Amino acid sequence: ARLFMQFLGDTIGIPGTVRLSAQLQGNELLGLGENASGQIFSWAGSRVTPFMINDRLAEAAKPQLNLAPRFPSMEFGVSAHPVQPEHLLVRNATIWTQGPQGRLENADLLVRRGKIVRVGQNIAAPTGAVIVDATGLHVTPGLIDPHLHTAILGGVNETGDAITSETRIIDVFNPDEIWTYRLLAGGMTAGTLYHGSANPIGGTNLFVKLLWGALPSEMIVEDARPGLKFALGENVKRTPGRYPNTRMGVEQIIKDALIAALEYEQKHKNFNPRSGLIPPRRDLQLESILEVLRGKRGSHVHAYRADEMLTMMRLAEEFGFRVTSFEHAVEGYKIAQELKEHGAIPVVWTDWNSFKVEAYDGIRYNAALLDYAGVLTTLHSDHTQLSTRMNWEAGRMVGKGITEEEALNLVTLNPAKLMGVAHRLGSLETGKDADFVIWSGNPLSAFTHARQTWIDGRRYFDREADLLMRKEVQQERAKIIQQILLLPANERRQTAPPRGGRPQELE
Known part of the structure; x- marks a missing residue:
C-alpha cells in the first residue's frame, strides 16, 4: 500500500507544510518527503500505537504569498529589461567575426548603443564603458x-x-x-x-x-x-x-x-472604379x-x-x-x-x-x-x-x-x-547589431557552453545569474505549493495564475 500525507511541520521543528509519501509494508513505512523550501529527503517510520481516528484539525494561519514581479510571469522571468550600456567593451577574446577580418586572437569588441563600432586589438575603452574581461574565452555572432x-x-x-x-x-x-x-x-x-x-x-x-x-x-x-x-x-x-x-x-x-x-x-x-460595379x-x-x-x-x-x-x-x-x-x-x-x-x-x-x-x-x-x-x-x-x-x-x-x-x-x-x-x-562587423555570444571555449566543441548571450548590446543570458535563478525558482515553487496546500481541497483549482504585465504595460 502507498501512503500520502501532509501536515504542519512545526510539531517536528520544520517550518511550513511537509509532504510525505511512503510504501507501507506491515508496520513499517519507507519513503520520500519535501519540506517547505523544496528540499527532498528520505524517511522511515514504525507503528508504535494502534491507529485511531481524530477529526480535530488545527486551524493554521494562511501566510501571504508575496512573490517578486517577473516578466513574463513564470520561471526565469526577469524583473526588468536588460540595461543597454552607452559603451560596451569585450576585451581579450578570440573573436570569430565571420566577416572579412576572419578569426582574431586576443581581440576586443567595442559596442555603442547596441551597434558594433569596432573589432580589433588594443581598443581603448571610452569613459564609463562597461568592460567584460573575456580572456581565454571565445566570442561569435549570435x-x-x-x-x-x-x-x-x-x-x-x-x-x-x-x-x-x-x-x-x-x-x-x-x-x-x-x-x-x-x-x-x-x-x-x-x-x-x-x-x-x-x-x-x-x-x-x-x-x-x-x-x-x-x-x-x-x-x-x-x-x-x-x-x-x-x-x-x-x-x-x-x-x-x-x-x-x-x-x-x-x-x-x-x-x-x-x-x-x-x-x-x-x-x-x-x-x-467609375463603372459603378462592385x-x-x-x-x-x-x-x-x-x-x-x-x-x-x-x-x-x-x-x-x-x-x-x-x-x-x-x-x-x-x-x-x-x-x-x-x-x-x-x-x-x-x-x-x-x-x-x-x-x-x-x-x-x-x-x-x-x-x-x-x-x-x-x-x-x-x-x-x-x-x-x-x-x-x-x-x-x-x-x-x-x-x-x-x-x-x-x-x-x-x-x-x-x-x-x-x-x-x-x-x-x-x-x-x-x-x-x-x-x-550574422557577423561581427562595424555598424551591425551587437548580437553576440561569449563562449567558455571553442564554440564548435561539444564541451563548450554559452557564458553570456547579448542582443542589441543587452545581456539577455548570463550563466552565473542563471545558476542563482534556478535556486530562486525552486524556492518560489515551494512557496506556491505551500500556499496551495493550506487551502481546503474544494478551493484548490488547477488553473494558471493571471499572467503578469511587462514593464511598458505597467507604466
Whole structure:
C-alpha cells in the first residue's frame, strides 16, 4: 500500500507544510518527503500505537504569498529589461567575426548603443564603458536558426484546407514560451518561426529576435524578408479525406493556386472604379501567393526528394519566380548544381535520415557536398530542443571536411543571408547589431557552453545569474505549493495564475 500525507511541520521543528509519501509494508513505512523550501529527503517510520481516528484539525494561519514581479510571469522571468550600456567593451577574446577580418586572437569588441563600432586589438575603452574581461574565452555572432516551430500557440498546421496561405504565424506568436530563454542559454539570438508542412501552401512565417521578457512587437525583425511556407512529399499527401493524396496532385494544386493568384491580380487591374460595379472581393489567401510571384515574399519549400525539388524549381521558373529555400533538402546533394543555378538555398540537418521513406537517401555529408559545390547552405534544427545546441551541430560539420569558419557560417551568416538580414546580423562587423555570444571555449566543441548571450548590446543570458535563478525558482515553487496546500481541497483549482504585465504595460 502507498501512503500520502501532509501536515504542519512545526510539531517536528520544520517550518511550513511537509509532504510525505511512503510504501507501507506491515508496520513499517519507507519513503520520500519535501519540506517547505523544496528540499527532498528520505524517511522511515514504525507503528508504535494502534491507529485511531481524530477529526480535530488545527486551524493554521494562511501566510501571504508575496512573490517578486517577473516578466513574463513564470520561471526565469526577469524583473526588468536588460540595461543597454552607452559603451560596451569585450576585451581579450578570440573573436570569430565571420566577416572579412576572419578569426582574431586576443581581440576586443567595442559596442555603442547596441551597434558594433569596432573589432580589433588594443581598443581603448571610452569613459564609463562597461568592460567584460573575456580572456581565454571565445566570442561569435549570435546563432540563427532558420527553421523553428517554437513559441507558437495552438499548433503549427492548419489542416482544414490544402491551401492556407491566409494564415499567419505572427497571429499565434507566444513571446512567453520558456524555450525562448532556453535557446538564449544555447547561444541562439534569432530564428524563423514557420507554419507546418501539412499543406501544399501553408501560412506566412515570422523572423524574431529572442528578447526574453520583451513585447511581441519588440521581438519582430521588421526588415527581415517575409516568406510563405510551401510543402511537398509525404506530409502533404497523407491527410485523410482531403485532396491531394498523391505527389502529382500536390504539384497540380500549387500550380492551380499560382494561376488563381495571377487571375486575381488581373481582375483588380481590370476593374474600373467609375463603372459603378462592385469591386472584386479581396482574397487574403491569394494575396500572399501573389506576393511570392511578384518577388515581394520568399518561398520556403519543405522538400526531401531530389525529383520533387526539381519539379518545384521548374514550376517556379515557369511562373517567373525563384524558390528561396528548400527546407530539409535531404537529397540536396544529388542536385547541387541545379540548386546553385536556380539560386535556391538548402536548409539542412547534419545527419537526420531514414526516419521515414522519403528520408532513406539522406547522408551525413549532405551539407558538406553542397558547400563544396558552392551552394549557399544553412543548418537548421526543426526541433526546439536541438536548437539549444546548434553550435555543436555546426561543429559536427568540421568532421566532414568543412573549415571551422565555414562551419560556423552555417548557423550565423548564411541563415542571415537567407532571411535578408545580413546587413544587420550574422557577423561581427562595424555598424551591425551587437548580437553576440561569449563562449567558455571553442564554440564548435561539444564541451563548450554559452557564458553570456547579448542582443542589441543587452545581456539577455548570463550563466552565473542563471545558476542563482534556478535556486530562486525552486524556492518560489515551494512557496506556491505551500500556499496551495493550506487551502481546503474544494478551493484548490488547477488553473494558471493571471499572467503578469511587462514593464511598458505597467507604466
